[in-house]
Amino acid sequence: MTALAVTRATVLRALRDRTALFFMVLLPAAIIVVIGVTVSGVDKFRIGVVPAAQAGLAASELTAGLQDAPGLRTRTYATETDASTALRRAELDAVVLVPSGLDEAVRAGRSVAVRVLVEPSGSAGHAAVSSVSAIVADHAARLQAALFAARETAGDFDESLALARGAERAASPIAVRTETVNGQSDYLPLGYSYSTPTMLVLFVFINALAGGAAIVQTRRTGVYARALAAPVSARALVFGETIAYLLLALLQSLLIVGIGALAFGVDWGDPLAAGVLIAVWALVGTGTGVLAGALFRTPEQVNAIGPALGIGLGMLGGCMWPLALVPDWLSTAGHATPHAWAVDAWTTLLSRDGDLPAILRHLIVLTVFATALLTLASFALRRRLTTGRAT
Structure with a gap:
């Protein structure tokens, strides 16, 4: 006691x-x-996104895809100058410039380049380009499917894009599954x-x-x-x-x-x-x-x-x-x-x-x-x- x-x-x-x-x-x-x-989020690339000045449906969807990507931390900038300044200050790993003529080029069947700015000495920036390229390629495939459907059916491009997007959400024919064989992490989550x-x-x-x-x-x-x-x-x-x-x-x-x-x-x-x-x-x-x-x-x-x-x-x-x-x-x-x-x-x-x-x-x-x-x-x-x- x-x-x-x-x-x-x-x-x-x-x-x-x-x-x-x-x-x-x-x-x-x-x-x-x-x-x-x-x-939190140190495993994500820091990306600055400059939306198109005149954004149509295709440009808006590309911007949204970049913002919603799980492997990216995105921040939107009004101008290329503001984004470039943040890049030089090492606040970003890369800057994506969404082209203003994206919708017109896609409807006309022309190719268009999406500019990505990186610092010459920034290794993270060059790695971030791979993630951005994958998102852009995925979006380009969707646009190509919508363009093909619109031409074959003589339908509206925006409606075909909505159908392609809906079909993609309903069932993706190919999926990537990552497995670590005999892998053990030496780090806490x-x-x-x-x-x-x-x-x-x-x-x-x-x-x-x-x-x-x-x-x-x-x-x-x-x-x-x-x-x-x-x-x-x-x-x-x-x-x-x-x-x-x-x-x-x-x-x-x-x-x-x-x-x-x-x-x-x-x-x-x-x-x-x-x-x-x-x-x-x-x-x-x-x-x-x-x-x-x-x-x-x-x-x-x-x-x-x-x-x-x-x-x-x-x-x-x-x-x-x-x-x-x-x-x-x-x-x-x-x-x-x-x-x-x-x-x-x-x-x-x-x-x-x-x-x-x-x-x-x-x-x-x-x-x-x-x-x-x-x-x-x-x-x-x-x-x-x-x-x-x-x-």
Whole structure:
């Protein structure tokens, strides 16, 4: 009962701390939004579209096709000058100029060229031309079918184009299906599915580490010394604080999971595997926080060193960028931190449709980290409390 009383007091104190609640709830949510929006669509080409000055049906449909293409992020410009300026500023990968005489040329059976502007040194621009060319070719095939139908039936071109468009939507005779054979992604999915798991790993660790300041403050104010003067054992105090920090880590994890799933539609993969991973990572954070509370001498030391240490380990462990992008030696160094193993486990769950057996190796490594940290934390805090050096 004494250990549970310590747990209850610690949890209530943390929940009443507005600063702690800010770092536990609001800051992770804000960073999830920022990073999620930033990395969303990085796999799409940025295309500027200048519509035809006198746009008929064919020109309008080409413009709409470019704007609706799933592989492009398009922005419409009124003039070629504005679009070219944006291209020179590297705001765009390419600019598509829809010709004004497109409808007249098509009705007359003449060929017309669609100009695409790219920067000479922009590799993304030249790759974007392929995507634009595919969309233009698809539109040209539709126009050719409509022109043929109009000539054969002596009908109206606009009506024939509408029929060709309707037939294409009803049933496409040929479709392309892409399959990756034995493929495994080394990256988390882009968007919020990238930022939310990495922020869970980062902030659970940082908040647990920074929370060690509360243990230091409790030591300095003599609360532990007074508790030990009563019939309360040091083991009960250590156990109560450990359970409290574990509950806080789990609470923050559930909040981030809930925010990601409800607000941003993040799919956390296999529920059992995700739950076990979250629990093991909470144990890692708990061990870190209690150990910090036992080793540091002042709360100011924890507040100054803790966040910097947490961010540094998070960067090294792949919370800011995929370790698949860094040199091998840096990736190896990153896996000396528990963060890298946690991020790898989330990558397996979210990018490879993994389950509990698929992340078993990661869980074993994280369990070793958690066991080592919890053992050291328990020993260090008990030593602080029983050797007369509680402050």
